[in-house]
Amino acid sequence: MIGYLNSYITGSFQVKVGVELSETFYQENGTPQGSIISPLLFLLMINNLDPGVDNVELSLLADDSAIFYASRNLKLIQDKVQKALDKISDWCNENCF
Numbered sequence: 001m002i003g004y005l006n007s008y009i010t011g012s013f014q015v016k017v018g019v020e021l022s023e024t025f026y027q028e029n030g031t032p033q034g035s036i037i038s039p040l041l042f043l044l045m046i047n048n049l050d051p052g053v054d055n056v057e058l059s060l061l062a063d064d065s066a067i068f069y070a071s072r073n074l075k076l077i078q079d080k081v082q083k084a085l086d087k088i089s090d091w092c093n094e095n096c097f
Contacts, residue, residue, distance in 0.1 A: 008037070029096045039063075049091055051084035058084075 009031055015022040031038035042063065049065070051058045056069045067088070069080045091097075 005041070008032075009041070045095065049088065052087040053080055053084040056080050056084040 010027060011032075012024050012026045013032065014024055031041050039062070046060065046065075049058065049060070051067050053069075056067055059066045059068070067081060067084050069077055069084075071077050071080075
């Protein structure tokens, strides 16, 4: 299974319009758009996404996400949410998103 998935995400592809084929492109990261298994692989990949800040919550649904934090102190909200966004940005960079 590992070999199959590896060949799946590191393969090459071409675009066909009518009878014309484009040059060959190689998948550098991610999964092919429109394939049946891509959503599952995406969900597995983002399963460990964590805002990493106390009491900042993360909600995930398919390829949508939201972070939220509740307080009466606007400055505290801004600071906590910004720290969470920074941590999520770091995670995205580390995981090639």
